[in-house]
Amino acid sequence: MITLANVRKIFNQARPNEYTAVDGVSLQLEEHDVTVFKGPSGSGKTTLLSLVGCMARPTSGRIHLLGREITSLPERFLTEIRRKTFGFIFQQFHLIKGISVLDNVMLPAYPCGERLSVLKERALHLLDLFNVSQKAHTRVEWLSGGEAQRVAIARALINGPSIIIADEPTAHLDSMHSHELVEILRGLKNDRKTILIASHDPIIYDSDIVDKVVHLRDGKVDEGDTGPRTRGHLQLLKGR
Amino acid sequence: MIFHPAIIALCVASLFICLMIAYSAYYGIKIVKGWDIKSGSEQQLVLERRTYLISAILTYVFGFYLISLFLYVFTVDRLHIVFTGAMCAAGVLKVNSYGYPTLLLKIMIFIFAGLWLIVNYADNRAYDYPIIKTKYLLLLILTPLVITEMILQAGYFLQMHPNIITSCCGSLFSEGKSSLTSELASLPVVPMEVAFYLSMLLTVYLGISFHRKGEKGYLFSVTVAIAFLISLVSIISFISVYYYELPTHHCPFCILQKEYGYIGYFLYVALLGGAVSGMGVGVLMPFRNIESLTGIIPSTQRKLALIAVVFFLIFTALVTYRIVFSNLVLVS
Ligand SMILES: Nc1ncnc2c1ncn2[C@@H]1O[C@H](COP(=O)(O)OP(=O)(O)OP(=O)(O)O)[C@@H](O)[C@H]1O
Numbered sequence: 240m241i242t243l244a245n246v247r248k249i250f251n252q253a254r255p256n257e258y259t260a261v262d263g264v265s266l267q268l269e270e271h272d273v274t275v276f277k278g279p280s281g282s283g284k285t286t287l288l289s290l291v292g293c294m295a296r297p298t299s300g301r302i303h304l305l306g307r308e309i310t311s312l313p314e315r316f317l318t319e320i321r322r323k324t325f326g327f328i329f330q331q332f333h334l335i336k337g338i339s340v341l342d343n344v345m346l347p348a349y350p351c352g353e354r355l356s357v358l359k360e361r362a363l364h365l366l367d368l369f370n371v372s373q374k375a376h377t378r379v380e381w382l383s384g385g386e387a388q389r390v391a392i393a394r395a396l397i398n399g400p401s402i403i404i405a406d407e408p409t410a411h412l413d414s415m416h417s418h419e420l421v422e423i424l425r426g427l428k429n430d431r432k433t434i435l436i437a438s439h440d441p442i443i444y445d446s447d448i449v450d451k452v453v454h455l456r457d458g459k460v461d462e463g464d465t466g467p468r469t470r471g472h473l474q475l476l477k478g479r
Numbered sequence: 480m481i482f483h484p485a486i487i488a489l490c491v492a493s494l495f496i497c498l499m500i501a502y503s504a505y506y507g508i509k510i511v512k513g514w515d516i517k518s519g520s521e522q523q524l525v526l527e528r529r530t531y532l533i534s535a536i537l538t539y540v541f542g543f544y545l546i547s548l549f550l551y552v553f554t555v556d557r558l559h560i561v562f563t564g565a566m567c568a569a570g571v572l573k574v575n576s577y578g579y580p581t582l583l584l585k586i587m588i589f590i591f592a593g594l595w596l597i598v599n600y601a602d603n604r605a606y607d608y609p610i611i612k613t614k615y616l617l618l619l620i621l622t623p624l625v626i627t628e629m630i631l632q633a634g635y636f637l638q639m640h641p642n643i644i645t646s647c648c649g650s651l652f653s654e655g656k657s658s659l660t661s662e663l664a665s666l667p668v669v670p671m672e673v674a675f676y677l678s679m680l681l682t683v684y685l686g687i688s689f690h691r692k693g694e695k696g697y698l699f700s701v702t703v704a705i706a707f708l709i710s711l712v713s714i715i716s717f718i719s720v721y722y723y724e725l726p727t728h729h730c731p732f733c734i735l736q737k738e739y740g741y742i743g744y745f746l747y748v749a750l751l752g753g754a755v756s757g758m759g760v761g762v763l764m765p766f767r768n769i770e771s772l773t774g775i776i777p778s779t780q781r782k783l784a785l786i787a788v789v790f791f792l793i794f795t796a797l798v799t800y801r802i803v804f805s806n807l808v809l810v811s
């Protein structure tokens with residue numbers, strides 16, 4: 240379970256351009272669920288995900304992750320958590336140009352000091368899973384958008400994370416590739432991963448894999464539009 | 480005041496140290512008063528982040544402090560040519576009443592700062608700042624000492640007039656007078672040598688057994704403290720005499736000079752290093768059962784015990800080598 244207690248994030252505090260991006264968010268997210276953060280541009284989705292993913296610290300408030308409080312942890316422990324607990328999928332993929340697809344996928348595992356042959360096998364297996372194994376030795380700049388996204392997902396999974404964080408994963412994909420992404424996410428959900436997605440793409444938030452939609456507005460949770468959303472509920476809506 | 484580059488360096492560095500310690504102590508007070516890890520308040524989160532800066536500052540400050548003790552002794556020793564009557568640091572420290580208190584305080588802070596760094600090391604390794612309040616309480620005790628030391632040192636250098644006639648170490652550390660130093664110098668040699676070797680033996684034995692089994696940490700630490708004091712007395716009582724090969728010369732400072740291959744620095748580094756790491760074992764004892772430290776402190780203590788043993792063995796080896804090969808025979 241991931242619990243956020245009164246989390247605030249203020250950028251440029253005490254300066255003229257002070258901005259409250261996340262404003263007193265309290266939430267409980269269940270393990271093994273798919274949660275979508277939805278809201279207009281600038282509503283704080285990316286900021287909130289970066290707080291949960293230990294990439295930034297809140298200005299105030301606490302976040303409990305799988306029983307451990309993470310906002311007070313020294314940096315050394317955060318590195319470890321980021322590496323082992325989270326797999327990140329970004330809007331712009333953030334693949335590293337100039338090296339091969341396979342190297343990109345293996346990169347997050349290098350600090351763990353695993354045997355290279357074992358690591359390579361696992362990376363190739365992941366690429367195979369997402370149908371890009373034939374591109375393993377291509378440089379990433381030659382990939383199409385859909386391929387790049389699948390490579391990015393393979394990279395996010397290389398350290399066997401229990402939580403996947405995806406920020407606007409369909410922003411650079413056409414609708415066919417977006418549906419393909421939903422199927423990949425469904426597979427990850429079946430593997431009992433916890434999935435957090437920021438998205439304003441209906442293909443994502445209307446999909447039947449989503450357990451909960453959190454609506455953000457001006458850094459706050461918009462209560463009126465938030466609630467558990469079950470598959471049954473969704474099918475009822477579709478049936479009408 | 481004498482304008483010597485090292486004196487200016489020492490005074491300016493002391494001033495910086497004091498400013499940085501005062502800054503750290505300011506946050507230390509806030510931490511001791513307001514720290515609450517359970518709270519998610521903005522103030523608490525600011526303090527949590529601030530501790531990294533403070534910890535980094537203090538590591539450098541105390542790191543410098545460890546050097547400053549030796550720079551002070553070295554500078555004072557170099558100055559003996561300026562003063563009529565002085566032959567080494569002993570006489571120069573005596574030119575006014577601030578010299579020896581500054582040295583004593585520097586040694587005390589050296590040990591205290593070393594122990595603080597050990598506690599800080601352990602605390603920084605845990606995930607929940609388990610001994611942060613104790614750590615900053617210790618810092619608040621240390622702060623006035625450091626400031627006093629800066630003032631004493633400034634007083635010492637400012638009131639240093641080149642025309643002062645001072646006494647030489649020969650008279651300061653000679654037998655048969657009624658001062659503390661001469662009483663130390665007149666201690667009987669054989670019982671002192673026995674006490675010295677017994678304390679070293681016990682230290683090494685307890686240290687190795689602590690390294691193996693992790694038991695009797697307090698006993699080991701207290702033994703180290705006693706062995707440290709006995710060693711200091713031994714330097715005046717008989718160790719220096721073997722180096723000078725003069726049965727009446729007991730000065731603990733002349734061994735720092737070139738004629739004796741600067742051996743004094745090695746002796747004192749070994750002794751202080753052994754004392755700090757050995758006493759560090761005991762300082763960590765009360766915290767070893769804190770949940771987030773159970774995986775950290777025992778291994779740190781074992782390492783410290785081993786380091787202390789190595790330092791004391793080096794010290795004993797240097798001393799023994801000299802006793803065996805010296806042309807002077809005190810005990811036949
Ligand atoms: N590092 C920063 N410094 C200053 N302001 C920032 C910073 N990061 C984000 N912001 C501001 O915080 C607000 C929330 O940003 P955030 O990226 O979380 O929005 P978002 O919901 O992800 O938007 P989008 O849907 O466009 O991605 C924005 O107004 C943004 O300008």
Ligand SMILES: [Mg+2]
Pocket residue numbers: 284285286406407437
């Ligand atoms: Mg965003």
